[in-house]
Amino acid sequence: MQDKKKAVGNAVFLLLIFGLTVYGVFHGEDLGALMQAIRRADIRWLAAGVCLVLIYIWGESVIIWYMMRSFGICLKKRICFLFSSVGFFFSCITPSATGGQPMQIYYMNKEKIPVPVATVILMIVTITYKLVLVVIGIGILLFGQGFLHRYLEGIFPVYVLGVALNVFCVTFMTALVFHPVLAERIILAGMDWMEKLHLIRKKRSRRSKFRDSMEVYRETAEYLKEHKMVIANVIGITFVQRLALFSVTWMVYRAFGLEGTPVWDVVLLQGVISVSVDMLPLPGGMGISESLFLKIFPKVFASMTLPAMVLSRGLGYYTQLLISAMFTAAAQVYYMTRERGCPDRSVYTQQAQEESGPGMD
Numbered sequence: 056m057q058d059k060k061k062a063v064g065n066a067v068f069l070l071l072i073f074g075l076t077v078y079g080v081f082h083g084e085d086l087g088a089l090m091q092a093i094r095r096a097d098i099r100w101l102a103a104g105v106c107l108v109l110i111y112i113w114g115e116s117v118i119i120w121y122m123m124r125s126f127g128i129c130l131k132k133r134i135c136f137l138f139s140s141v142g143f144f145f146s147c148i149t150p151s152a153t154g155g156q157p158m159q160i161y162y163m164n165k166e167k168i169p170v171p172v173a174t175v176i177l178m179i180v181t182i183t184y185k186l187v188l189v190v191i192g193i194g195i196l197l198f199g200q201g202f203l204h205r206y207l208e209g210i211f212p213v214y215v216l217g218v219a220l221n222v223f224c225v226t227f228m229t230a231l232v233f234h235p236v237l238a239e240r241i242i243l244a245g246m247d248w249m250e251k252l253h254l255i256r257k258k259r260s261r262r263s264k265f266r267d268s269m270e271v272y273r274e275t276a277e278y279l280k281e282h283k284m285v286i287a288n289v290i291g292i293t294f295v296q297r298l299a300l301f302s303v304t305w306m307v308y309r310a311f312g313l314e315g316t317p318v319w320d321v322v323l324l325q326g327v328i329s330v331s332v333d334m335l336p337l338p339g340g341m342g343i344s345e346s347l348f349l350k351i352f353p354k355v356f357a358s359m360t361l362p363a364m365v366l367s368r369g370l371g372y373y374t375q376l377l378i379s380a381m382f383t384a385a386a387q388v389y390y391m392t393r394e395r396g397c398p399d400r401s402v403y404t405q406q407a408q409e410e411s412g413p414g415m416d
Contacts, residue, residue, distance in 0.1 A: 089365070093366060097309070097310045100310035101306065107306065108299075108370060108371065111297075112140060112375065113139070115296065117135070118183075121288065122179065125282055137383075141379070143155065143379040144158075144376065144380050148376070162390065185224055187297050192217065193218065195323065202323065206327075217331035302325075303367060304322070311359050316355045
């Protein structure tokens with residue numbers, strides 16, 4: 056019953072944010088002129104943008120597949136693609152992307168993957184994902200002064216806040232991983248302080264769940280110490296994955312036949328938006344992403360900024376949502392069908408090992 060209420064609440068919140076976003080973006084605009092501009096876009100470049108979205112989703116599936124193998128678990132790449140799609144779909148529709156990993160663990164459990172293993176893998180995916188954003192964010196602050204003055208003066212406080220929140224998140228998660236005892240003491244002390252101030256109720260179950268979660272961080276630390284090369288490769292794949300999604304906006308730029316702005320300026324500007332909104336409690340950064348696009352991209356798209364925002368967000372977020380939704384539905388159908396026909400099937404078989412090849416099978 057509680058899960059149903061939470062699902063309904065998330066759906067209502069998503070629809071409310073979507074409605075406010077549509078109103079805020081299109082209120083007072085000439086929708087006819089907007090549609091004419093969009094129709095003039097070269098479909099070939101937009102198709103390339105869709106391919107980049109697929110690469111983005113596929114990139115996480117490669118990471119999951121690769122790390123599973125380091126645990127001795129052999130899965131088909133198409134199964135990992137389903138896991139990746141499930142994660143992106145539920146991340147897109149829940150505040151702060153909180154719904155993605157629990158649902159991935161749910162589906163991984165159907166492949167007889169132990170929950171601690173799945174949790175450690177997804178923890179590392181989260182850390183590396185945010186680490187890439189931190190590197191981009193700090194890199195621009197340190198080495199991109201000209202870039203900052205050219206494009207970001209109007210949103211600089213929002214950008215700095217986004218960088219700071221991501222740095223805090225990565226630092227906090229790293230501390231939990233490499234200094235779990237110290238982190239546990241600090242967090243338990245914080246709980247005591249909030250309970251004394253009656254900010255939260257005193258519950259034994261909360262502390263029990265927290266100690267269970269700390270065990271996951273300890274296991275993650277052990278994995279990181281023993282698989283340094285694996286982590287380095289995961290970070291490299293994550294960079295490529297993130298840049299693929301950021302490059303969607305460049306495809307929109309070329310679809311309108313525009314020239315003159317370097318490709319890296321467009322890609323990094325889209326990265327700036329991701330850094331700025333990643334930690335905000337909004338599904339897919341909805342609302343704030345559109346607003347930031349309209350503030351920082353006029354120097355790139357000029358009069359085409361609004362049509363460009365519609366296409367860029369349409370490809371980067373809504374197409375991603377649609378594709379991941381389709382494969383999430385496919386995952387549900389696949390596992391329902393398989394459980395009816397062969398409920399005891401396990402991935403730990405020689406057949407799975409033989410069928411795991413270098414490409415999507």
